[in-house]
Amino acid sequence: MPGRTVVCVNANRDPQTPGQGVEWAVVDSDIGPLLLAATGRGLVNVVFHADAQTRKTAVDRLAARFGAAPVEAPGSARLAEPIRQLAAYFAGELRSFTLDLDWSLISGFNREVLRELAAGVPYGAVVGYSELAARVGQPGAAQAVGAAMGANPLPVVVPCHRVVESGGGIGGFGGGLETKRHLLALEGVLPRPLF
CATH class of the missing domain: 1.10.10.10 (Winged helix-like DNA-binding domain superfamily/Winged helix DNA-binding domain)
Incomplete structure (x- = not known):
């Protein structure tokens, strides 16, 4: 769908599945460093201005929410597509995100x-x-x-x-x-x- 943000959620995965874990990485963007975090369900968090203190706060919150320390994983397969699509968005080449999203941080x-x-x-x-x-x-x-x-x-x-x-x-x-x-x-x- 040109011009629309498409939200693809895989409803077959339970966000509370033991051992699913959270992986995160920081990427550069036109608006500064972004922390991206993903679970087995999909992208779960994007955090602006990801300096050292912001990263620590975000990772601590994710650990509290998911019950385990998130793992820094810049080469993660879970994060590869979000990183690619965000880079394309900031380059003006992408208008619609087609990512699996984990909505478990909001209700x-x-x-x-x-x-x-x-x-x-x-x-x-x-x-x-x-x-x-x-x-x-x-x-x-x-x-x-x-x-x-x-x-x-x-x-x-x-x-x-x-x-x-x-x-x-x-x-x-x-x-x-x-x-x-x-x-x-x-x-x-x-x-x-x-x-």
């Missing part, structure tokens, strides 16, 4: 909103917080949608940067406003900076 309303965002807001488009709330049957829940964007464990792949204020403002962003501006400029929503 309830937040998961519902993020799945709608991933499936229904294509590359180069934006949606308002209120409109996204209405799409999931919760008109008036714009603030809750904002909280869901802030809780997104898979930014860029699940494109929370495409959610903006209805009055034309850019809105907030967990990765910082400059990162949001860069991603929206990459997708042609905002003009690229002259300098």
Whole structure:
């Protein structure tokens, strides 16, 4: 589907399977280092600004959630396709991610909103917080949608940067406003900076 983010979830794997483990790596990108983590189900986490302290915090959180220390594995087969697709996205060659995703770090309303965002807001488009709330049957829940964007464990792949204020403002962003501006400029929503 041209212009759409495709979320492929393998529903046959249980995220709590013993021994499944989490593997992670840090990759460079146009918006700084990203920590990518994957389980046997798929990509589970993308973390912005992955300096040493951010990496430690992210890995500790993953260890607490999954009950075992994640393994640094830059050559991991689990991470090869996410790394390839993110590189293609930042090179302007990919508009739709086709990755298996592990949604186990998010649930309830937040998961519902993020799945709608991933499936229904294509590359180069934006949606308002209120409109996204209405799409999931919760008109008036714009603030809750904002909280869901802030809780997104898979930014860029699940494109929370495409959610903006209805009055034309850019809105907030967990990765910082400059990162949001860069991603929206990459997708042609905002003009690229002259300098």
